Amino acid sequence: MSQILKIENIEKYYGNRSNLTKAIDGISFDVEEGEFVAIMGASGSGKTTLLNCISTIDRVTSGHIFVAGEDITKLKGNKLNKYRSHELGFIFQDFNLLDTLTAYENIALALSIQNTKVGDIGKRVNEVARKLDIQDVLQKYPYEMSGGQRQRVASARAIITNPKLVLADEPTGALDSKSAKMLLESFNHLNKEFKTTILMVTHDAFTASYASRVIFIKDGKIFNEIRKGNQKRKEFFDKIIDVVTLLGGDLNDAL
Amino acid sequence: MMLCKLSLKNIKKSFKDYTIYFFTLILGVAIFYVFNAIDSQTVLLETKQSTYDIIKMMTQTLSAVSIFVSFILGFLIIYASRFLIKRRNKEFAIYMTLGMGKRKISTILFIETIVIGLLSLGVGLGIGVILSQLMSLLVANMFEADMTNFAFTFSKAALIKTIIYFGIMYLLVMVFNTIQVSRCKLIDLINSSKKSEKVKMKNPIICALIFIVASIILGYCYYIVSVPDGASTLTLKKMTVIIGLGALSTFLIFWSLSGLILKIVQSIHKVYYKGLNSFILRQISSKVNTTVFSMTIICLMLFVTICVLSSSLSIKNSMTANLKELAPADIELMKKRNIPKELQADYGYTDGQIESSYQTIKESLKELRIDEDKYLKDQATIHVYTDETVTYVTTQGDNIDSMKKRYPYLDYTSPEIIVKLSEYNKIAKMFGNDTFTLEEDQYMIIGDYESMTTLRDEALALNTPVTIYGKTLTPKYKKVKKGFIEMSSNHITDGVIVVPDSVVTVSDDSPQMEYEYMVANYKANDDKTREEIEAVFTDTTYEEAHPDVTLEGTSKIAIYDASVGLGAMITFIGLYLGIIFLISSAAILALKELSESVDNYTRYNMLRKIGATDKQLNRALFKQIAIFFLFPLVLAVIHSIFGIQFCIFLLETFGKEQMLASVFMTMIFLIIIYGGYFLITYYCSKSIIKEKRV
Numbered sequence: 001m002s003q004i005l006k007i008e009n010i011e012k013y014y015g016n017r018s019n020l021t022k023a024i025d026g027i028s029f030d031v032e033e034g035e036f037v038a039i040m041g042a043s044g045s046g047k048t049t050l051l052n053c054i055s056t057i058d059r060v061t062s063g064h065i066f067v068a069g070e071d072i073t074k075l076k077g078n079k080l081n082k083y084r085s086h087e088l089g090f091i092f093q094d095f096n097l098l099d100t101l102t103a104y105e106n107i108a109l110a111l112s113i114q115n116t117k118v119g120d121i122g123k124r125v126n127e128v129a130r131k132l133d134i135q136d137v138l139q140k141y142p143y144e145m146s147g148g149q150r151q152r153v154a155s156a157r158a159i160i161t162n163p164k165l166v167l168a169d170e171p172t173g174a175l176d177s178k179s180a181k182m183l184l185e186s187f188n189h190l191n192k193e194f195k196t197t198i199l200m201v202t203h204d205a206f207t208a209s210y211a212s213r214v215i216f217i218k219d220g221k222i223f224n225e226i227r228k229g230n231q232k233r234k235e236f237f238d239k240i241i242d243v244v245t246l247l248g249g250d251l252n253d254a255l
Numbered sequence: 256m257m258l259c260k261l262s263l264k265n266i267k268k269s270f271k272d273y274t275i276y277f278f279t280l281i282l283g284v285a286i287f288y289v290f291n292a293i294d295s296q297t298v299l300l301e302t303k304q305s306t307y308d309i310i311k312m313m314t315q316t317l318s319a320v321s322i323f324v325s326f327i328l329g330f331l332i333i334y335a336s337r338f339l340i341k342r343r344n345k346e347f348a349i350y351m352t353l354g355m356g357k358r359k360i361s362t363i364l365f366i367e368t369i370v371i372g373l374l375s376l377g378v379g380l381g382i383g384v385i386l387s388q389l390m391s392l393l394v395a396n397m398f399e400a401d402m403t404n405f406a407f408t409f410s411k412a413a414l415i416k417t418i419i420y421f422g423i424m425y426l427l428v429m430v431f432n433t434i435q436v437s438r439c440k441l442i443d444l445i446n447s448s449k450k451s452e453k454v455k456m457k458n459p460i461i462c463a464l465i466f467i468v469a470s471i472i473l474g475y476c477y478y479i480v481s482v483p484d485g486a487s488t489l490t491l492k493k494m495t496v497i498i499g500l501g502a503l504s505t506f507l508i509f510w511s512l513s514g515l516i517l518k519i520v521q522s523i524h525k526v527y528y529k530g531l532n533s534f535i536l537r538q539i540s541s542k543v544n545t546t547v548f549s550m551t552i553i554c555l556m557l558f559v560t561i562c563v564l565s566s567s568l569s570i571k572n573s574m575t576a577n578l579k580e581l582a583p584a585d586i587e588l589m590k591k592r593n594i595p596k597e598l599q600a601d602y603g604y605t606d607g608q609i610e611s612s613y614q615t616i617k618e619s620l621k622e623l624r625i626d627e628d629k630y631l632k633d634q635a636t637i638h639v640y641t642d643e644t645v646t647y648v649t650t651q652g653d654n655i656d657s658m659k660k661r662y663p664y665l666d667y668t669s670p671e672i673i674v675k676l677s678e679y680n681k682i683a684k685m686f687g688n689d690t691f692t693l694e695e696d697q698y699m700i701i702g703d704y705e706s707m708t709t710l711r712d713e714a715l716a717l718n719t720p721v722t723i724y725g726k727t728l729t730p731k732y733k734k735v736k737k738g739f740i741e742m743s744s745n746h747i748t749d750g751v752i753v754v755p756d757s758v759v760t761v762s763d764d765s766p767q768m769e770y771e772y773m774v775a776n777y778k779a780n781d782d783k784t785r786e787e788i789e790a791v792f793t794d795t796t797y798e799e800a801h802p803d804v805t806l807e808g809t810s811k812i813a814i815y816d817a818s819v820g821l822g823a824m825i826t827f828i829g830l831y832l833g834i835i836f837l838i839s840s841a842a843i844l845a846l847k848e849l850s851e852s853v854d855n856y857t858r859y860n861m862l863r864k865i866g867a868t869d870k871q872l873n874r875a876l877f878k879q880i881a882i883f884f885l886f887p888l889v890l891a892v893i894h895s896i897f898g899i900q901f902c903i904f905l906l907e908t909f910g911k912e913q914m915l916a917s918v919f920m921t922m923i924f925l926i927i928i929y930g931g932y933f934l935i936t937y938y939c940s941k942s943i944i945k946e947k948r949v
Contacts, residue, residue, distance in 0.1 A: 057864065078868055085866020096861045100537035108528055113867045118528045157865065 003066075004164050004197050005031035005054070010063030012049055012220075023049040024060070025220035031165070034195040036187065038202055038211035040240070042247075046220040047201045048169065054199070055088060055167050056080055068164050085114050089158030089166040093173035095150045097142040103153045104138040110157045128156045131194070132186050148179025152186060159196055166190075168200040172207045184210040205244055209237035216243055223247060258359060262366040269343075274939050275849060275932070276335050277375060279842040283328045284379025286838075288410075288417045289387045290317055290831045295410035296391040309820025310398070313827065320828055321420070324835050329424045331839050336428045338846045340364070340435055351441050364432045372425040376418060383417070384409060397571065397823035457514035466515055469507035476501045480901040505890060506551040513543035531867065531875040538858075538879050543886065546847055550887050553840040557891035557929075558898060560836040561921055565895075566902040567829020568917035571822035573906075574744060578815055582742045583686045585777040585785070586631070586792060588808040589741070590616050592638070595766040607803025613764055616773045619806045630788045631775040635685050637678040637740055639770040640761055641670040642723055650700075650711065650752070652719030658710065673723060674740065675756045685774050688738045691731075691753065698728040698754045701738035706904065707749035708735040726758050740772060742809050744818035785812070837924065841932035844887070848880055848936050852943040859944040876940055884933045888925075 012024040023046045031037050041047040052058035054065055056072055065072050067087055075083055090096075097106050107125050116124075129135045132152045137145050145153070151171060158166050168187075172180035188210055190196040200211060208214045210233065216224040224243050228236045266273065294314035350360055391408055476497050517540040521527050527536065543550060594604055594612040604612075611619065616636070620627050627634075647667045651658050659667065679701070680690040691699060698721060702708040715730045722728075739748035761767045779785040789812050859872055867875075903914060 055864070078870070081863075081866055081868035084864070088866070090864050092864075096857075096864065098534060098537070098858055098861060100541045100858075101533060105533050105537070109531070109533060109862075110865050112528045112530055112533065113862070113865065113871065115530065118525050121528050122524075161866075 002033050003030055004033050004035075004068060005199065006066040007054075008064040008066070010050075010053060010060045010065060012046075012053060012058070013061045022220050024053070026063075027217070027220070027222055028063075029215060029222065029225070031197060031199060033197055034191070036191040036198045036200070036210070036212045038200045038208040038214045039217060040202060040205070040208050040214055040244070041217035041223075042203060045217045047203075047217050050217070051167055051169055051199070051201050054165075055090065056084060085110070086161065087164045089161060089163035091151070091154050091158045091166065091168040091171045093170035095142070095147075095154045095174070097150055097154055097157075099142050102139055102141055103134065103145070103149075106142070106153060107138075107157045107160055110161050114161060124160055125156075128160045131159075131190065132156045146179065147175045148182050151175060151179070151183050155183070155186065155190075159190060159194075164197065166196055166198045168198060170202055170204075171200060172202065172204060177206075180207065205237060205240045208240055209233050214240055214243075216247060218247055258362050259366055262363045262370065265346075265363070266367055266370060269339075273339065273371070275842060275845045275935060276339060277371070278932075278935060279331065279335060279838060280371070280375035281379040281382060282838055283331075283835075284376055284417060284421055285383035285386055286831070286834055287321065287324065287328070287420065288380055288383030288413050289390050290827065291321055291416050292383070292387045292408070292410035292413035293317060293390065293394060293827065295413065296387070296394045296408050309817065309824065313820065313824040316824060317827060317831065318416075320831055321416075324831065325420045325424065327835055327839055329427060331842060332424050333428055333431050335842065335846055336368070336432060337435065338850050340432060342850060344439075347436070347439065348441060351439075357437050357439070361433045361436050364436065365429055368425055368429050368432065372421070376421055380414060380417060394823075397826065398819060457511075459514060459518040462511040462514040462518070465507050466511035469504040469511065472500050472504040473508070476504070477897040481897045501894070502551065502555060505554055505894075506547065508890065509543065509547045509550045509554070509886075513540050513547065516540065531862070531871055534858075534862065535875050535879050535882075538855075539882050539886075542847070542851070542883060549843060549847065553844055554887035554891045554894070556836045556840040557888055558894040560833045560840070561891060561895040561925070562898045562902055563829050563836075564833035564921040564924060565899055565914065565918045566906055567825050567833070568920050569914045570906060571826045572916065574818045574822040577746070578744060578811075578818060581739070581744060581746070582809075582811045582814045584633075584742065584774045584811065585779075585788075586775055586808060586810045587742045588616050588620075588773045588775075588806060590614075590619060590771045590807070591805050592768050592771050593764055593766045605803060608805050611803045611805055614804075616771055616806065619804050622804055623801055623806070625791060630778055630791060632778050633685060634773055634775040635678075635681040637674055637682050637772045637774075638768050639740070639772070640673040640675075640759055640767050641769050642673060642767065643670055645671045645673065645721060645723055645752070647671065649721055650719065650750075651714045652717060652721075654714045654717055654719065658713075662710070671750070671752055673752045673754055673759070675759050676753050677756050679738075679740070679751075679753050682740060682772070682774050683738055685776075686739070686742075689736065691736065693731055693753070693755050695755050695757060696726075696728055697731040698723070698752055698758075699731045700735045700750050700752055701740075702735045702748045702750040703737055703739050703746040704749045705746070711735050711750050721752070723752070723754055723758055724760055728754060728758065742774075742811070742814060744814050744821075789813075833921075833924065834928065837928045838932075840887070841884075841929050844884055845932045845936040848883055849939055849943075852940055855940065856944050872944065873941060876944060877937060880933065880937050880940060884929070884936075888929065 007027060007029055009026050009028050010024055011022065011026055014021040014023055025046075027046075027050065039047050039050065049058060053060045054067075054072075056075065060073055063073070067083070070083075072080075072083055097103075098109070101109065104125060107128065108121050111121050111124065112118075125138070126135070129138055132155055134149060134152050134156060137149050137153065142150055142153075151174075155166075155171075158168075171187075172183060175183060184207060187198060187200075191198055191212075198211075200207070202208050212228045214226050215222060224246070226236075226239055226243060231239070294310070294317075347360055350363075351357075387410070388407065479497055517536055520532075520536055527533050590612070592612055594602075594609050596609065598604070599606075599609055611622075614622070617627060646669060647665070648655050650671055651667075655667070658665075676691065676693050683690050688701075693699060700708075700711055700715065702711065712734050715735065716733045718729060718733075720727050720729050735750065738751075739746075740751055741748065777785050777788040779788055789810055792808060792810065793813070855876075859876070862872060862875075863869075899914070899918065
């Protein structure tokens with residue numbers, strides 16, 4: 001399997017010399033193609049900063065990030081936008097759907113930004129909607145849908161461009177437990193059936209237990225890393241809880 | 256002290272949001288000052304008494320208009336400040352959760368309003384003073400005074416007036432702010448940013464139907480006002496109905512278009528799913544959806560602006576152009592002649608007046624002790640006769656029934672004016688008009704008031720015979736020939752029948768000879784002597800000494816002064832109102848657009864996250880705002896195309912030759928002010944949606 005994401009000793013500092021905050025303090029790890037990786041950590045541990053750096057919303061202070069062999073910390077201007085629209089798919093905690101567009105249009109927008117041929121758009125939208133089981137809501141507006149449906153529409157928008165890497169920032173954060181479970185099942189489905197590579201940030205142990213690997217971050221550093229291997233999800237969940245306990249009180253809200 | 260600091264910091268921080276507000280306030284203050292300072296500039300001009308009177312009237316009218324303008328500006332400012340307060344709900348929520356009372360929040364707003372008010376007054380007045388120097392050039396040009404004694408003018412009265420008027424407006428703003436803050440509930444403030452908008456889709460079939468109906472109504476209105484026949488039959492009541500219908504159909508068109516355009520473009524997949532088009536279209540349609548009413552108001556305001564500006568600018572030019580043609584001689588004296596004794600009681604003539612009416616003009620001048628030979632040359636006299644049997648009914652002949660049906664309000668019973676050919680030719684020669692010849696059984700009609708003369712053309716084309724003083728005549732020409740017998744600043748001659756001399760068999764003391772005109776030039780070679788002679792004829796002491804002598808007159812100089820003053824007055828009022836209307840409508844649009852910039856920020860940021868390039872985003876924003884600004888403008892321009900035609904019809908007596916130039920001028924105003932607001936809105940929005948990098 002080829003390497004999709006390679007992070008090499010990145011650092012991100014905020015503030016000035018007299019008052020320096022190290023949000024990320026030397027993190028390195030790799031993500032293989034077809035992996036489903038969760039990054040866990042408490043508030044302020046640096047996990048969102050890490051995701052922002054990978055998605056080029058934020059810039060690293062030092063170090064390199066390679067996506068499919070290309071150093072994205074060196075990208076500028078239009079190349080940066082091209083990288084975002086072609087290589088990455090985004091899923092956010094608060095869905096970030098455009099409330100003026102229907103589900104169908106929201107999903108299609110990701111393609112039309114890339115100037116995809118109009119003839120192809122319809123076919124691809126329907127295809128991805130089938131994958132995520134949202135054919136029924138395609139003509140609805142975000143405010144007419146449930147949270148779970150919205151997040152699946154957002155997921156559809158994220159994967160329709162066939163990105164190399166899907167970044168999910170607290171995707172279950174705004175969902176009730178039933179919808180969260182359904183969403184995570186579809187993540188699993190996408191990951192298993194279509195080999196979608198997913199990198200997900202969460203502080204929820206249940207959510208993380210759906211991943212194939214969990215990386216724990218504390219104070220801008222990697223604290224631990226565990227793999228699911230052949231374990232059942234329940235066993236993996238227990239293991240995650242063990243690490244969370246080890247991490248200390250900071251992550252208690254994960255339970 | 257803390258509150259003061261907080262207010263100042265707020266202003267500094269949200270300067271970007273306040274740009275439009277500031278811009279509007281400053282413009283408002285500057286324009287208010289400029290137009291109220293006009294009288295101080297006219298003082299500098301060396302003008303005659305007659306012009307001076309008109310200037311006085313003009314400044315009085317302008318200050319009356321100022322009250323109206325201050326109402327418009329007041330509403331605009333309150334509207335704008337309400338928008339800004341709404342934008343800051345979150346900020347107020349933070350204050351309130353921290354335990355700050357509503358009174359303190361009001362105090363913060365109070366201080367802010369004072370600071371903004373003072374700043375805008377200061378800057379606005381500064382700009383106003385500079386602009387008013389330019390204005391003085393325009394004033395001098397209008398009154399055709401030479402600006403050799405150009406001086407820096409500053410009007411203290413206008414300054415104080417501006418400060419008082421705007422002070423009152425700001426006070427009102429404070430009151431409204433306090434009311435708004437006191438009505439706030441914390442829970443609403445906190446939730447205000449979370450409200451997700453519901454998209455209401457309109458039924459496209461109903462939209463299409465309403466659109467068609469509205470277009471038909473509008474087309475009917477256009478037809479009525481732009482077809483000359485239709486326009487001249489308009490009564491006030493009918494006019495009100497037309498205006499009402501126009502406004503209603505404008506509203507319906509906006510209402511239906513907001514749904515219709517979306518549906519149409521949506522069905523064209525190639526366009527809709529290209530780039531950010533679907534997003535832009537949805538943005539616009541959702542905005543137009545919620546702003547149909549203000550869109551209508553703005554559209555109508557723009558329409559009024561365009562019409563007012565272009566017609567008021569053209570009046571002045573046309574008037575000046577007309578004068579050379581319409582007031583070619585130095586003086587024209589007019590005398591009511593041969594008043595019958597029987598009418599004395601009806602009209603309240605004195606015995607002396609009746610006696611005097613049997614004098615000729617020359618005899619009257621002698622009685623007034625004005626030496627005709629000393630002052631006048633090139634005299635030409637013309638008598639106006641009437642025949643009770645000759646009225647509009649007679650001259651229209653067989654055409655009268657259709658005429659009465661179409662123009663029920665015309666007076667058909669008043670007798671027509673008849674002149675002798677030889678006398679007419681004499682004064683036509685003086686005026687530089689064509690002279691004519693007639694056979695013994697022919698007549699002709701002259702006139703220059705086009706909407707009336709075209710009606711006469713119909714009857715002439717039918718070869719309508721007319722019996723005058725017992726002799727039947729047929730028209731020589733199929734059309735009314737251009738000419739007039741009375742000098743005036745406008746085209747007002749609706750028709751004078753010219754007949755061969757032999758037809759008029761009326762004695763010199765018959766009541767059928769109603770008026771006598773005498774046209775003459777002054778015996779003068781330079782302006783100074785001309786003015787001196789003018790003074791002799793306008794001297795009122797003669798009239799006081801001889802109240803019975805009914806001699807009236809118009810002179811070239813008087814007509815000229817009056818029309819220059821009138822033209823200037825109309826131009827200034829038109830400019831004033833036009834600019835204020837333009838500012839108001841553009842400001843409302845800009846505020847509407849900017850008020851949603853927070854929503855826009857999240858939306859555009861979302862697009863950026865899913866990979867839209869900055870170029871794509873800026874282009875989308877540009878398109879969105881441009882279409883939003885163009886939407887009401889396009890309809891207003893279409894309205895104006897027909898509205899201006901109606902204005903041309905109304906102002907026909909002033910001449911319409913100059914319309915094109917003034918439409919061009921209006922365009923320039925429109926581009927500068929409306930375009931300026933558009934650009935500011937675009938740049939403000941652009942900076943709001945800009946990526947905030949840490």
